[in-house]
Amino acid sequence: MSKHIMIVDDSKTVRNLISFIVKKEGFHVTKAEDGLDALEKIYSMPGIDLIITDINMPRMDGFTFIKNLREQEKFRDTPVIILSTEGQEKDIQLGLDFGANLYMVKPAQPDSLLKNIRMLLG
Numbered sequence: 001m002s003k004h005i006m007i008v009d010d011s012k013t014v015r016n017l018i019s020f021i022v023k024k025e026g027f028h029v030t031k032a033e034d035g036l037d038a039l040e041k042i043y044s045m046p047g048i049d050l051i052i053t054d055i056n057m058p059r060m061d062g063f064t065f066i067k068n069l070r071e072q073e074k075f076r077d078t079p080v081i082i083l084s085t086e087g088q089e090k091d092i093q094l095g096l097d098f099g100a101n102l103y104m105v106k107p108a109q110p111d112s113l114l115k116n117i118r119m120l121l122g
């Protein structure tokens, strides 16, 4: 069965671009437009294999989203990739402290993104 990836970004352009890249590789995709939308969607799903999330989003940012996610047993080990325009060391450290597995800076090269996805999915 193909793996299911959630893409969380307030930019429709980014959501669609990342979705296109991963769908082409056969992954299933669910899109969410901010952290709150992502949490609402994830609760009504049987499971998710990997999450790609932005940081700067309205209503709920990526850090808060990951924090909420990690507080639940079910999503404690779900691989999370942060994909953000913020590339400063403090943002990267914060992202990893909140529980992200990887931090990538936009614009991500499709090959690098897919390589990291495969690595995290084992």
Ligand SMILES: [Mg+2]
Binding pocket: 009, 010, 011, 054, 055, 056, 057
């Ligand atoms: Mg954003």
